[in-house]
Amino acid sequence: MTAHTHDGIDWTSRVASLRRAAEIDADAVRVIARRLVRTLPDDPTVVDVGCGGGGMAVALVESLTARGGGTVVLVDAVPEVLDAAVTAARAAATYENDTTTPTVRVRPVLADLAAEQPADIAGPAHLVWASRVVHHLPDQRRGVGDLVAALAPGGWLALGEGGLESRCLPWDLGIGEPGLHDRLAHARAEWFVRMRESMPGSVRLPVGWNTVLTDAGLVEVTAFSYLVDHPAPAKPVVRELVVQQLQWLAEVGAQRLHAADRHALTRLLDPDDPAFIGRRDDVFLLSTGTVHLGRKP
Ligand SMILES: C[S@@+](CC[C@H](N)C(=O)[O-])C[C@H]1O[C@@H](n2cnc3c(N)ncnc32)[C@H](O)[C@@H]1O
Numbered sequence: 001m002t003a004h005t006h007d008g009i010d011w012t013s014r015v016a017s018l019r020r021a022a023e024i025d026a027d028a029v030r031v032i033a034r035r036l037v038r039t040l041p042d043d044p045t046v047v048d049v050g051c052g053g054g055g056m057a058v059a060l061v062e063s064l065t066a067r068g069g070g071t072v073v074l075v076d077a078v079p080e081v082l083d084a085a086v087t088a089a090r091a092a093a094t095y096e097n098d099t100t101t102p103t104v105r106v107r108p109v110l111a112d113l114a115a116e117q118p119a120d121i122a123g124p125a126h127l128v129w130a131s132r133v134v135h136h137l138p139d140q141r142r143g144v145g146d147l148v149a150a151l152a153p154g155g156w157l158a159l160g161e162g163g164l165e166s167r168c169l170p171w172d173l174g175i176g177e178p179g180l181h182d183r184l185a186h187a188r189a190e191w192f193v194r195m196r197e198s199m200p201g202s203v204r205l206p207v208g209w210n211t212v213l214t215d216a217g218l219v220e221v222t223a224f225s226y227l228v229d230h231p232a233p234a235k236p237v238v239r240e241l242v243v244q245q246l247q248w249l250a251e252v253g254a255q256r257l258h259a260a261d262r263h264a265l266t267r268l269l270d271p272d273d274p275a276f277i278g279r280r281d282d283v284f285l286l287s288t289g290t291v292h293l294g295r296k297p
Contacts, residue, residue: 005078032059045073047073054086077113119146122150124155154296162209
């Protein structure tokens with residue numbers, strides 16, 4: 001079976017970056033996973049759509065193991081991404097009484113969420129986790145409706161969307177104009193608008209996520225936000241992710257940044273340049289994400 005995404009992003013080339021992000025977010029998503037599975041029935045089915053590097057997949061396997069078992073269904077449109085998440089999730093599984101039966105089963109599903117119905121390929125689910133994937137679908141409202149259709153009665157949708165722009169650089173880097181990070185964030189925001197506009201069949205979503213969840217028939221709609229905080233001096237994996245994020249921002253911002261900023265980025269990203277960002281011990285990672293929650297009556 002083949003599947004594809006609609007966002008023009010080469011996700012296969014981003015597997016290493018997704019894995020690093022999963023490692024860096026691990027502490028935060030572990031707390032979220034524990035919170036989300038607390039109220040589920042015994043032996044629940046939990047679906048992680050657009051599972052990326054598998055950070056939440058691992059956390060879900062761990063938290064379901066701690067409460068006696070269940071099934072984690074991982075859905076992604078990119079085979080290499082899905083494989084990486086499944087490998088990580090299965091490595092986190094434990095086995096019943098030294099048998100080959102895992103306490104938590106991990107089931108991969110390769111699928112394009114805009115083309116296939118989650119209810120058919122992964123439902124009925126007691127919890128659907130969809131983090132930073134719905135905004136990659138042409139019709140986000142329809143995407144949420146399809147996820148709700150995959151829920152069992154009483155099941156929860158946890159939608160990770162929005163939060164605050166992550167920060168990782170000191171304000172004055174000593175090369176180029178101070179405030180590079182803010183200009184990169186601005187360029188990224190413009191890229192995001194174009195990314196959404198250029199998807200075939202793209203539909204605007206002129207309301208907030210609470211409204212989308214309520215309109216989709218969910219009740220008890222709420223939200224909470226979480227923090228990912230790796231202060232400087234950051235460990236190597238954080239520095240590596242900062243380099244990768246900067247490379248990506250330099251790519252998507254190439255047409256939108258002033259020549260002086262592009263020059264600064266070339267130096268910051270050159271391992272042979274004394275200004276190489278990967279050698280600085282003052283980079284950090286600070287971000288927040290929001291999880292929108294709703295229950296199917
Ligand atoms: C930004 S990553 C989010 C990864 C992870 N959920 C997280 O929050 O860190 C988006 C993920 O959605 C997947 N994706 C994008 N479009 C998709 C689609 N149409 N169907 C299924 N997965 C898709 C990508 O392959 C990628 O793994």
